[in-house]
Amino acid sequence: SQQGEEDPQALSIQEGENATMNCSYKTSINNLQWYRQNSGRGLVHLILIRSNEREKHSGRLRVTLDTSKKSSSLLITASRAADTASYFCATDSSGNTPLVFGKGTRLSVIA
Amino acid sequence: IAGITQAPTSQILAAGRRMTLRCTQDMRHNAMYWYRQDLGLGLRLIHYSNTAGTTGKGEVPDGYSVSRANTDDFPLTLASAVPSQTSVYFCASSETGGRGGRFFGPGTRLTVL
Numbered sequence: 001s002q003q004g005e006e007d008p009q010a011l012s013i014q015e016g017e018n019a020t021m022n023c024s025y026k027t028s029i030n031n032l033q034w035y036r037q038n039s040g041r042g043l044v045h046l047i048l049i050r051s052n053e054r055e056k057h058s059g060r061l062r063v064t065l066d067t068s069k070k071s072s073s074l075l076i077t078a079s080r081a082a083d084t085a086s087y088f089c090a091t092d093s094s095g096n097t098p099l100v101f102g103k104g105t106r107l108s109v110i111a
Numbered sequence: 112i113a114g115i116t117q118a119p120t121s122q123i124l125a126a127g128r129r130m131t132l133r134c135t136q137d138m139r140h141n142a143m144y145w146y147r148q149d150l151g152l153g154l155r156l157i158h159y160s161n162t163a164g165t166t167g168k169g170e171v172p173d174g175y176s177v178s179r180a181n182t183d184d185f186p187l188t189l190a191s192a193v194p195s196q197t198s199v200y201f202c203a204s205s206e207t208g209g210r211g212g213r214f215f216g217p218g219t220r221l222t223v224l
Contacts, residue, residue: 033212042115042201043154045212088153090213098144098169099213103153 004032004089004102012108019076021105023089024069032065033090033099034074043088046074081111114138115216117202123222124192132187132219134202142205143185144169144213145177147198154201160185192223 007022023032031050035043049056049065049072056063062075076083086104093100118133136143145157146169156169160179174196176188185204189196199220203213 035213040218042215042217043203043213045214048212098156098159100156100170101146101154103151 004091004100006087006089006102006105008105009103010106010108012110013079015079015081015109015111017079019079019083019107019109021074021087021107023072023074023102025072025089025091026070027091027093029067030092032063032072033092034061034063034072035088035090035101037086037088037104039085046087076107079107079109081109083107084109115202115204115214117200117216117219119219120217121220121222123224124189126193126223127191130189130192130221132189132200132202132221134185134187134216135183136185136202136204136214136216137183138204138214139182140204140206140214141182143179144203144205145175145185145187146201146203147171147196148201148218149198157187157200192221194223197221197223 004023004025033048034046037043047058047063049063060077065072086106088101088104090099090101115136141162144159146154148154155171157175158177160166163182199218201218202216205213
């Protein structure tokens with residue numbers, strides 16, 4: 001069963017614009033993670049935000065977490081064509097439940 | 112080796128055949144995982160291992176088995192392949208406790224006819 005659900009399923013923007021992807025989840029979490037997957041490749045871990053954190057930055061990436069709304073967002077600023085990929089959120093819930101991935105958002109950045 | 116390697120890169124397999132997908136990591140991570148990725152379904156966990164000598168079932172374990180004889184290797188075996196096991200398989204690892212990010216291999220594309 002999917003825990004995290006990304007929105008939108010697909011997003012197309014011009015180079016230089018900002019891209020925002022959202023993730024909603026259902027149960028309490030220890031942390032939430034974002035991954036990128038380029039076509040035909042494995043996933044790459046981007047950023048992890050813990051349940052007691054509200055915002056985290058890494059380069060052009062900004063992640064927010066609202067545990068009261070059970071949602072997170074990933075913002076990519078000043079997007080580049082190389083940012084074209086699928087982006088997945090994954091939730092690490094309490095106990096021994098393994099990390100659960102959403103179905104992803106496909107981002108296309110047009111040069 | 113740097114990170115995680117998987118073999119083969121791709122394979123076409125007749126239904127009913129036995130197949131082992133190999134995964135090796137050189138990061139000395141305790142935890143390792145096998146996922147399958149299918150269009151429209153995202154990534155689903157098949158089996159995992161929190162440390163050498165232990166394994167556990169994920170969301171979709173039926174038809175698959177794993178072993179963890181040492182820290183570095185985590186092979187996935189399909190005892191008798193069926194067409195529904197056509198998928199892209201990813202091996203991943205993480206540091207102790209599995210609470211951190213996952214490092215993924217490049218994947219194995221498996222087609223069962």
